[in-house]
Amino acid sequence: MSENNGYEPRIVGFLCNWCSYAGADGAGTARIKYPSNMRVVRVMCSGRVSPELVLRTFRQGADGVIVLGCHIGDCHYAEGNHRTAKRIPMLRNLLGYAGIHPDRLRLDWASAAEGPKLAEIVTDFTERIKELGKLETK
Amino acid sequence: MDEQTLLAGLRTAVADALAHANGVLALRADHGGAVPHLFKSGDDLSDLAIAPRYPMAMIVDTLGDAWPEARLGVVARGCDERALIELAKRHQVNLDNVTVIGLACSAEQAIECRCAKPYPDALVVGQAVEGIAQDPRIAELEAMSYGQRFAFWSAQYEKCLKCYGCRNICPVCYCPTCALESDLWVETGVLAPPFPSYHMIKAMHMVGRCIACRECEDACPADIPLTTIYAALHRDTAEAFGYVAGHSIDEKPPLLLSLSGTMED
Numbered sequence: 001m002s003e004n005n006g007y008e009p010r011i012v013g014f015l016c017n018w019c020s021y022a023g024a025d026g027a028g029t030a031r032i033k034y035p036s037n038m039r040v041v042r043v044m045c046s047g048r049v050s051p052e053l054v055l056r057t058f059r060q061g062a063d064g065v066i067v068l069g070c071h072i073g074d075c076h077y078a079e080g081n082h083r084t085a086k087r088i089p090m091l092r093n094l095l096g097y098a099g100i101h102p103d104r105l106r107l108d109w110a111s112a113a114e115g116p117k118l119a120e121i122v123t124d125f126t127e128r129i130k131e132l133g134k135l136e137t138k
Numbered sequence: 139m140d141e142q143t144l145l146a147g148l149r150t151a152v153a154d155a156l157a158h159a160n161g162v163l164a165l166r167a168d169h170g171g172a173v174p175h176l177f178k179s180g181d182d183l184s185d186l187a188i189a190p191r192y193p194m195a196m197i198v199d200t201l202g203d204a205w206p207e208a209r210l211g212v213v214a215r216g217c218d219e220r221a222l223i224e225l226a227k228r229h230q231v232n233l234d235n236v237t238v239i240g241l242a243c244s245a246e247q248a249i250e251c252r253c254a255k256p257y258p259d260a261l262v263v264g265q266a267v268e269g270i271a272q273d274p275r276i277a278e279l280e281a282m283s284y285g286q287r288f289a290f291w292s293a294q295y296e297k298c299l300k301c302y303g304c305r306n307i308c309p310v311c312y313c314p315t316c317a318l319e320s321d322l323w324v325e326t327g328v329l330a331p332p333f334p335s336y337h338m339i340k341a342m343h344m345v346g347r348c349i350a351c352r353e354c355e356d357a358c359p360a361d362i363p364l365t366t367i368y369a370a371l372h373r374d375t376a377e378a379f380g381y382v383a384g385h386s387i388d389e390k391p392p393l394l395l396s397l398s399g400t401m402e403d
Contacts (some may be wrong), residue, residue, distance in 0.1 A: 051338075051339065051342040052317055052320075052322075052323040052339055052342075055323075055334050055335055055338050055339060055342075056322070056323060056335070058334060059332055059334060059335055072397065079396040079397075079400075082395075082396040082397045082398075083393065083394075083396075085397060086378075086379075086392060086393050086395075086397070087393055089378070090342070090345050090371065090374065090375070090378070090393070091342060093370070093371060093374050094338060094341055094342055094345075094367065094371060095334075095338075096284065096287075097279060097287065097366075097367045097370050097371075098287060098288065098291050098333075098334060098338060098341075098367065099282075099284050099285065099286070099287030099288025099289070099290070099291055099292075100284070100288065100334065101284050137332075137333060137334065
């Protein structure tokens with residue numbers, strides 16, 4: 001599945017309001033370039049991203065889903081992202097067992113000050129999803 | 139141990155329990171099959187039955203809701219006891235009011251269910267036999283490539299009639315509002331339910347909850363091997379969090395806890 005001649009994947013990013021969304025904003029303000037494949041959905045907390053939401057996003061045509069939240073210890077809601085840190089790896093396992101490559105779902109942390117890091121994560125993820133190609137769920 | 143010996147032992151145990159309890163939940167022979175029945179003091183115990191397996195914990199839950207003060211006995215196999223423990227820690231049943239009359243499964247039954255623990259801790263009747271260390275289907279699944287797995291499960295889930303039998307029989311499914319009935323997560327009016335939705339959501343909800351009773355798989359009219367993925371996630375949960383659903387009432391469901399293992403409720 002590596003020969004994807006210029007396929008531009010559809011990626012949905014769930015970014016937490018307090019850290020990662022602000023980080024993305026910072027990356028934009030600083031004019032840091034990263035691929036435009038990611039469509040951003042701002043959520044109040046990465047803990048709000050339920051498994052149902054991720055699965056629906058895949059079913060609606062996303063080739064990759066990335067969840068970005070505050071670093072552990074920095075959560076605006078103290079421990080919201082703790083649940084994310086446990087839930088997303090388990091959901092990755094589940095996707096793998098069902099035959100959807102777990103790399104299509106990624107969890108990472110980016111603070112409001114980490115625009116460059118966020119750009120790097122998104123670039124890296126986009127490259128990985130390009131390698132994996134289109135997700136056929138029908 | 140043959141069935142008559144087990145039944146004789148069970149009759150004694152039920153009669154003993156009835157001396158202290160308001161009722162004992164057990165199976166009763168009925169029209170060639172068996173149905174759950176609430177035996178009361180003085181009842182005829184001659185038609186007490188032990189087979190087939192039945193998810194007793196969910197009935198304890200229902201009875202407890204209707205009569206919160208009632209003291210109940212329940213004939214429970216290993217899986218029933220695990221379900222009771224899981225329900226109790228989730229505040230669905232009150233084990234203070236429940237006496238478990240443990241019934242061991244036979245070696246054949248353990249193999250059929252691929253059961254890791256075919257006996258309850260509160261064993262009263264029968265002889266405990268060794269369980270199956272790990273569901274052999276996990277290795278079969280992991281031997282497949284992602285592409286093969288996807289093709290396999292697509293074909294399996296394609297058979298789904300969306301009868302909700304797997305959910306309805308599940309002793310640890312109790313939410314009054316079910317994600318599987320939400321049009322947002324599982325589109326209505328579509329058969330089979332689109333993949334990945336229904337079965338993936340159900341599998342995710344089974345993490346840290348599934349007590350591996352295989353009732354869903356028995357109930358499935360389409361013969362979908364539902365518990366293969368649940369078993370794999372069960373193993374992952376044990377490895378990642380040291381958590382085994384139904385093991386102890388003091389172990390809280392890991393996905394609900396913070397990383398340090400605390401819970402605000």
